[in-house]
Amino acid sequence: MKSLFDKETQKEVLNRLELLNENSKANWGTMNIDQMLKHCQGPLEVAIGKKELNAKIGFMKKLLFKAFKPTMYNDKLWNKGIPTARDYVASGNYDFNQEKQQLQEVINEFSALNNKTSWPKHPFFGSFTTEQWGKAQYKHLDHHFRQFGV
Structure with missing residues (x-):
């Protein structure tokens, strides 16, 4: 995985990201383009410590997430239409240009942390290595960019 x-x-x-425009339509799922751009910022912000999720999960869910964790960064593409975690749902109306600019900025901010060794724990999945964070963030963006045909 890249x-x-x-x-x-x-x-x-x-x-x-530059190929996306206000008229870009999803090939699957329910998000529109500005919601997708807003949604994609969340996992990057969690990884760099700019955003905290209010996630309290029980023992059984912890086990489930532990089993699911490798799919976050392995080479297998995510299925179309996988459910979005409640904390990352972007259901409002957003300004396309503003969200596109903010996503670009947070991508660049995250990418600049390639030598970072201490990362915040993810509230669902626990600790990730730098390599795992880099792959997981690429995989998430790739999933949604494919969703919108770029």
Whole structure:
């Protein structure tokens, strides 16, 4: 799986982001383009410690998330229409240009942390290594960019 910490991959992601416009339509799912742009910022902000999730999960869910964790960064693409975690749902109306700019900024901020060794714990999945964070963030963005045809 590619990593958002790789400069060429970062450039590819930013180029794909540029291909999106206000008229971009989803090939699956219910989000519109501005909601997708807003949604994609959340996991990056959690990874860099800018956003905290109010997630309290029980023992059984912890086990489930532990089993699911490797799918966050392995080479297998996510299925179309997988459910969005409640904390990351973007259901409002957002300004396309503002959200696109903010996503670009948080991608660049995250990508600049390629030498970071101490990361906040994810409230669902626990600790990630730098390599795992880079792959997981790329995989998430790739999933949604494919959703919108770029």
